[in-house]
Amino acid sequence: MGKIIAIANQKGGVGKTTTTVNLAASLGVLEKKVLLIDADPQANASSGLGIDVESVENGTYQLLEHISTAEDAIVSTSSPNLDLIPAHIDLVAIEIELVDKDNRESMLREIIAPIKDQYDYILIDCAPSLGLLTLNALVAADSVLIPIQCEYFALEGLGKLLNTIKSVQQLHNSDLDIEGLLLTMYDSRLRLSNQVVEEVRKHFKGMVFKTIIRRNIKLGEAPSYGESIISYDATSRGAKNYISLANEILKNNG
Numbered sequence: 001m002g003k004i005i006a007i008a009n010q011k012g013g014v015g016k017t018t019t020t021v022n023l024a025a026s027l028g029v030l031e032k033k034v035l036l037i038d039a040d041p042q043a044n045a046s047s048g049l050g051i052d053v054e055s056v057e058n059g060t061y062q063l064l065e066h067i068s069t070a071e072d073a074i075v076s077t078s079s080p081n082l083d084l085i086p087a088h089i090d091l092v093a094i095e096i097e098l099v100d101k102d103n104r105e106s107m108l109r110e111i112i113a114p115i116k117d118q119y120d121y122i123l124i125d126c127a128p129s130l131g132l133l134t135l136n137a138l139v140a141a142d143s144v145l146i147p148i149q150c151e152y153f154a155l156e157g158l159g160k161l162l163n164t165i166k167s168v169q170q171l172h173n174s175d176l177d178i179e180g181l182l183l184t185m186y187d188s189r190l191r192l193s194n195q196v197v198e199e200v201r202k203h204f205k206g207m208v209f210k211t212i213i214r215r216n217i218k219l220g221e222a223p224s225y226g227e228s229i230i231s232y233d234a235t236s237r238g239a240k241n242y243i244s245l246a247n248e249i250l251k252n253n254g
Contacts, residue, residue, distance in 0.1 A: 002035075002119040003253060004112070005179055006141035011157045012128035014149040015184035017044045018219055019245075020125035022238070023145075025228030026246035028081035032120040035074065037112070038087035039133050045125040046086035049077045050226030056088040063111050064094050064136070070115045079228055083119075095132045104132060105172055109140035130164050138165065139172045143179035148200060150186040150193040150212075155200070180252075182245065184213040211245040213238070 007020045017040065024036045038045040039060050043053040062068035063085065073085045098104040112122065124137040138144060144165060148154050169176050181204055187193045201208050213219075216238035222229045229238045 002116045002122050003143070004116070004122040004124065004141045005249075006124045006126055006134075006137040006144045007147065008126040008134055008137065008144050008161065009146050009148070009157075010128055010130045010134070010161055011149075011153075015147045015182075015213060016128065017042075017048065017125050018223075019145070019147050019182060019184065019213070019242075020123050021045050021048045021223070022219070022229045022242040023245055023249070024082055024121075024123050025079045025230040026239075026242045027121050027249070028079050029230055029243070030246055030250065031081065032250070033081050033118070035083045035085065035115070035119045035122045037085045037108075037122065037124045037137075039091075039108070039124050039137050040087060040127040041089055041092035041133075042127070043087040043089065043091070044223065046084065046088075047226065048223035049079065049082075049084055049228065051075065051077075051084065051086045053086065053088055056086045059086045059088050059091070061088060061091040061094055064091075064098065064107050066111075070112050074115070079231060091133070098132055105135050105139050108136035109173075112140060130161065135164075135168065135172075138168045138176060141173070141176060143177040145179040145182060147182045147184045147213075148196075149184055150190075150196040152192060154196045155203075178207055179249070180209045181207050182209050182211070182213065185215050186212045187215045209245060209248055211241060211248050213241045213245070216241070 024034045027034045046053050058068040058073040074083050126134045126137045218233045218236040219238035222232035
């Protein structure tokens, strides 16, 4: 049975989509069958894997509106062993459209249940908010991976996210675990980066991944070519960091 991991942090610009796309591609290269679900109206994970988001007819929006099934929404990507359920800007309307529906927090879980066994890992790229879309991802997930930027306001809002996770555990999904906290955009030359790493490791200890994602120009370039870092430059530091993270996740999951 596949493991569902939501990649979440309501703070924008922390490397959430970069992590979802490149972790998914890395797990695929390591011969795991992976599905990436783009649950962010910005649809950057979709465009970052070479999908023309303007032409998406079946995606996350259609799933949540029950216009399409998960099977119909899946598209293959050029990355080995990696499928995608893409997003479109119309997903921005879903928060309003689901607000008066029954079981609105559990819709994504119900929709992907029939395909869960077809994949080793299902990764959900969450929107930078704690709205209904992110709530759906957390209710559907087995665990949540939290990217944390190695910058001044790194821990700002983390308490709020952890409280949200706790309330999801209490009300909707008692099996939800924290997969780990991932330090991103690390620059060893900056004292601040080192202080953030020290602070996060001191507070959260074993919850923090050993792998750190370093600042890397290639990571920023790859999405503009519609490729993961693995496809764009497998020898880059960014690719090596994400392969290391994938291996760490595989090891942690036995």
